[in-house]
Amino acid sequence: MSDPGAVRLHAGESVEELREELDLSNRKLAEAHKMASLGRLSAGIVHEINTPIGSILSNNETIRRSLEVLRKLIATAQSEQQPLPAKAGVILETLSSLTDIDKLACERIYAVIRSLKTFARVNESDLRKVDIHEILLNTLKLSGCVFRRRVTVITNFGDLPEVECYPGLMNQAFLNLVVNAAQAIQGDGTVTVNTRQDGDWVEVAITDTGSGIPLDVRKRIFAAGFTTKPIGEGTGLGLSLTREIIEDTHGGRIWFDTELGTGTTFYIKIPIQQPRAQEQA
């Protein structure tokens, strides 16, 4: 299998064909990175689903047994012409609260599945007008599975119009930044997501209360293959791909503010409207 990054020049191949090959390679790389992200999230997702399922299974069994006990209590009371003992009331109350919990548990499972479906959608490669907040919320829900207890998420959403973009790629970009933000935080902390409109642009700021980016790392942070994580953890492609998605694909800008010991904010700015199809060179 040839290196997807390599571009071979054939006799007579036009610049346009080369450009198409490059686009295709980029798409393949983004797709591979997306799958890798999903893979890393999957342990958290499994745990997130496992818990409500455990409750539902247990409650279902308890409800079944409770009904048996109730049946006997009723039968006994009837045959002896006695009122129902207090235990029957206790059982009924427990049954009621268990079914409430089961409902919450099912909703929780469904929420995770919905986020996954949205993220995994293959046909999100078309340019569409979307609600950026919806994409952000979906990203937060998915990544939340991994660090929900440790990291508090705060959202300050401004009034945004629909933005024309590639939703799948934006999802990917946001996921990268949010996961990086959470990983920058040692122990407990906060990730804040602010959005606002700035004229013809939309700006998203993702702030973490992490350790900040050291001076010698700052210049190289967007370079492909650059990572501060240990070997095997992450590909080092996250920020470089994110930069490509924001700047090359969407014509936007990505930059950051950081302070050691306080935290980091990454800013993304993309145009609300994408320019009409480019003139062919």
Added chain:
Amino acid sequence: MNQDGNGQTQPVVTIVDDEEMVITSVRAFLTLETEYDIHGYTDPEEAARFLETHPIDVVVSDYLMPKMNGIQLLGKAKQLQPEAARVLLTGHADKQSAIQAINDVGLFQYLEKPWDNSQLLLVIQSAIERTQLFRSLREKILELDNAHSSLKDVQSRLLRAFL
């Protein structure tokens, strides 16, 4: 402590899991099937404080929790109440980390989530039985020791009387 109809104190079971719904489900099930005195905690630090002052028969803990994990909590439980049985409830994803630490903490059993109610009940029942057996054993040994000391005391006095 719960007392049943005969005035006997009921076994004390402590459940620790950061998920409220897990505690509710286990508590509901145990309340239906047993007369145990059940204490649930979503905060492992609070659970540890409870263990400092309340004698228990068995502690069941989740592994992945904020502030301290299940192995750390059960380690504390071992220090505070070595006779009480320790059970770990693990999600599949954290099984490896749990297994590595099992020997350090002296687990009675570990169960995987999602658990089966009847299996959980069996484990808790066995755990309580074991704890109570250890307690009686310790008490019997103490009694024997005391009896032995008294005997030795009588023996030396007898010897002195005759020498």
